[in-house]
Amino acid sequence: MKILVCIKQVPDLESRFKPNGSKLWYDEADLAFRMNEYDEYAVEQAVRLREQLGDAADVTVLSIGPDRVGEALKKAMAMGCDRAVHIADPDALLRDPWQIASIIASFAGGRGFDLIFTGMQSQDRGSAQVGVLVAELLGISCSTTLVGFACDGEYVIAKRELEGGIKGVVKLRLPALVTCQLGLNVPRYPTLPNIMKAKRKELLVIPVAELLATGPVAATVSFHPPMRKGSGMVLEGDVSTLVEQVIGILKEKTAVLR
């Protein structure tokens, strides 16, 4: 079984973000990057399937971006992926989900992947579109927001998270693409010997120009921090009037009291 995992490298979410010069995305200077958390679940699930199937399976991990994404790819290989594909693109962070999906589909098309894993969304752009667009472009079945996964080699049984804590179960015939939600599994820490051995695994670099044949369909027009909230209201006076004031405010400005 040929398995593909698509991962993105994103800034550590504890970073302080500020808009870049064009005010269309964040400034990358001083940011530390790591694998998108949702994608860690995707890698873990792919590696578990690889372990379940043994040498009958082969896992390729793919990422689009500048040189530094090599670190995220090496982590995925240290976690157990067999080989990596780095689509070299210094402008990857500025591309819209359609272009990213097109690049991936262009790579995956004709290579015979039976199963593709992606994270449900990225922690920075958060569009949650890339996975489903890749499936659509490749014409394969797709299920999103996985919290449970099983595969017998012919079908995927996917447990999905729906709104309000409800779960749904979907059966997909391979080839298929699934997007992984947090909590799907417990991603492993890469062991140090495996980090060192990942150096010896195949890492293929493909210039993005060989795969990108389409322009964006959506453009970011502004990137800015949220407006600062005004300071809260401070009520003063006698308790009996305070209670009335609070009830009045709750009735007027919220749905708590009618």
Add this chain to the structure above:
Amino acid sequence: MDLDLTAEQKLIQETARDFARAELEPVAAQLDQGDDRTPFLANLKKLAELGFMGLNVKECYGGSEAGVIAFSVAMTEIARSCASTAVTLSVNNMVCEVIQAVGSEEQKRAYIPRICSGDYAAGSFALTESGAGSDPSGMTTQAVADGDGFVLNGAKLFITSAPYAGLFVVWAVTDREAPKGKGISCFLVEAGSPGLIIGREEKKMGQHASATNELLFDNCRVPATALMGRLNDGFRIAVGELAGGRIGIGSLGLGIGLAAMEYATRYATQRSQFGQKISGFQALQWIIADSFTELEAARLLLMNAAFKKEQGKPFGKEASMAKLYATEAANRACYAATQLLGGYGYTRDFPVERYTRDARICTIYEGTSEIQRLIIAREILRTFS
């Protein structure tokens, strides 16, 4: 010249940091205050399985073969969350490395994999005695050849991990007539050997989860194969291996110092007095600037020592400089962090109090600051005479 970590070193740093935050930090305060070592030992086992016990050890002995720089950055990340875990890691790595450097092939295959895999929770380095601390050549523990082995008698002090160590690297006098330091040999003694007694545990100021015990030898018989390296050549081994351990302890100190200053700086940006955040006061900005400058200098000294060792170059002076500076800077950072927190820094509700106690031993163990200065001065003066 490239001061950046490699992709592999960055991944090891990230793995150490992720593990430390997720597994060590939540139990560090509880381990500091309690007597139950269960979570501490469980985390040591997990760290062994990830490959942190033999960072600079060859793969064929179960090590990670990741190098000295990776060892240093991993130690710093672990120590940010739990100094007790970090010191155990440092000693375990040192024990593996000393066996790898001077042990026989049989000894390497018998013991290094057990420490690297976590089969042994720890290895211990039994050098210090009550009358032989900074001057280990003054030790009195004896090993006397007897039939097909040796019989050890004496007492060691301040032995890290003794109650749960599977193996002890023990130094003992084998030639009482030889000049000082020339008649000492090194032995590998397995836990449970008859006559090896784990003595009293010290009640320490900090690093509580890591046990520090007396170790007694009462006619402890070991086979001839327990001798490591050549007879009467043990002191040279000890002195050589301690230099590598100093990179570990310096890195540990750096981790505590960073943890303290990062906590205190975040606090200073949130705490208001006189109608403004206290980080707005220049007096406190200078404390923050000085502390982080010192910690960055410590990091670079450590990287330099680690790089030299990794390249196979002499690194003794650099390791002593890094250990001296990093551990003293860590103590100053903890002092500064406490000052930034004010009265809260003196309470156990905030971790800076623990960091301060944990940091204090760093200028003492693995060679005091004064011994480091002796080594540094000796190396410098050698080039002038």
